[in-house]
Amino acid sequence: MGADDIVQGMRATPEAQARLLEVQVEDSAKDRVEHRKRSLPEHAQINAGKVEWAQVNKDLVGSETLVGDTRIELEKAEADLVPVRERIARNQKRVDDGLVGAKELAPMIEEIAHLKQRILNLEDIQLEVMERLETATAELAALQKRRGELQKSIRAVMAHRDEQLAELDAELAGHSQKRDGLAAGIPADLLALYDRIRGRSGGVGAAKLEGKRCSGCQLEATAAAVTRYQSAPKDEVLRCEDCDRILVR
């Protein structure tokens, strides 16, 4: 027993008490709509989409860095070839122009052979870097595609969520309007008591006494309680002995 003790023995017309049950119907309907709003599967889908969105963006940064770094590596591999090719051309021209003396000719031919091998090695490196750049570029393109698809799908789910929320809000507004109309005919103290009990009793503040059973907690009243309920004046606001809810006869 709490602060409501003071209002035990509250009086209200049977009509006002009965109207409380109608208010309860609307409040329960509102609670169900609120629950539907909260439990739309789109909420979880959007959250999962946002997690993936963050991951894709993070992966994209890594992928762009890799492509950039590999491009620099390829430029370096290409640049490394230039002086070797120039040197081989210069040497070859000297040989062809007959500018190399008999003594120098053998070492020069040997150097040219050595430079040709060096070019083969550098071209292998260049090819290997090109292959890596191709892979990295393909991965980047796939991530960009995934990012675009993800953005589209998140937007679609959000639009669907908003559509449903708008429908549910309209339903909610209908129940609220009906509830407010009904509540207008109920004394303020009774309505306040109902709201307090509702707040602490899982959304149900007023229940109907059906035979011996309270429709709030579904328990049957004791014989003594039934006698008390029956002997109470019609305008006395009864409370369930088990769940403390307002019990409407």
Ligand SMILES: [Zn+2]
């Ligand atoms: Zn009860």
